[in-house]
Amino acid sequence: MMVLITYDISFDDPGGQRRLRHIAKACLDYGVRVQYSVFECELDPAQWVVLKAKLLEIYNEDSDSLRFYMLGAKWRSKVEHHGAKKALDIFQDTLIL
């Protein structure tokens, strides 16, 4: 299934930068960065449990916000892209370098 993860991390307290970095890295482990604080992660349910637990451990409940959009397995019909930086579909695009 596809989960779209977005976040807003507050820099008001000193740990903000660190949390932001850690959240971004955790998301990168499982997905593709489509915009600065937006990740598309294609996961199986077990991987999603792991990733979600990681993210909830890192973020600060009082100052940060995390949003998860569950797009399911048929997500391709629900996503449209316009403009620059077309995201990579890691399961379907031919990966040749």
Next chain:
Amino acid sequence: MKKLQNSLYITRQGAYLHKERETLVIEVEKEKAMQVPIHAIQAIYCFGNVMVSPFLMGFCGENGVHLAFFTEYGRFLGRLQGKQTGNVLLRQTQYKTAELKPESISRNIIAAKITNSRSVLYRHLRNHGENADVNQAIVQMSSSLRRLQKRDNLDSIRGIEGEAAAFYFGVFDQLILPSVGKGFEFNTRSRRPPLDRVNALLSFLYSVVGNDITAALQGVGLDPQMGFLHQTRPGRDSLAQDVLEEFRAWLVDRLVLSLINRKQIKANDFEIEVSGAVKLKDDARKTVLVALQNRKQETVKHPFLNEDVPIGLLPHVQALLLARHLRGDLAEYPPFVPR
């Protein structure tokens, strides 16, 4: 349900692959060129000078990710074998299928072969106008194709293959334009040794492409010697010959025709030995290989994956699809039939 994972092909010389947390990072000239989560990747194929970090190798071994190395030109060098036992199961399935029910794969391959050969004839008609004999062959091949659907024993599948090949090669001579002059007459397919120039070209290219396919099969862990359609024989890459059937007409025959018709290869590019065997001279062989290499860099839309794939990687894609079929991820083996 098991997810079909993706394969990564590294053809960029000097690329460096390493693991960073749970991601795979590809660096080219110290710049991050790509970063993807490892869980999306099933196989990594490295062509030529590609470096892989020891940690990534370890990870591949541990998790059953295929890691195989090829020369820049696609000859198989080796692959990383992890402690996983999946590979033995794949080969076991291959052997069992070859022994107990080779029919469905064989039939799919032959259907593709006939379709692709017929396309070569259609193409000639499109480019050079009507020709009654060629038309007739197309009709006969279409009828072979229809009869093939009902056959479920190997001998009659082979029989239909032979019959369709006879129709096809029966008019092959007419695909060579009269303007190329003498020396390129083609009567019948002859091999071991090829007895005319056209046959010499065909044989040479079939064997080159056959080697590419052997390499690709080894890359996914299949045994290239155990075939479905072709009988096993010591020293023969039967499975590679099976997969080659899909590519003969579309890749090789068309290339041979254009080399001759565009006069890139001339009658004096061959030498005739005392035995009657016709051989390509060294310089001409180079011309042929360059033409093949150029063709391999063009991309085509793969009809099953619906993706643009460089022609040179098609054998790898087909090998992977075959492995997936044998593993049970795909109900049927989809042979390569370009649109």
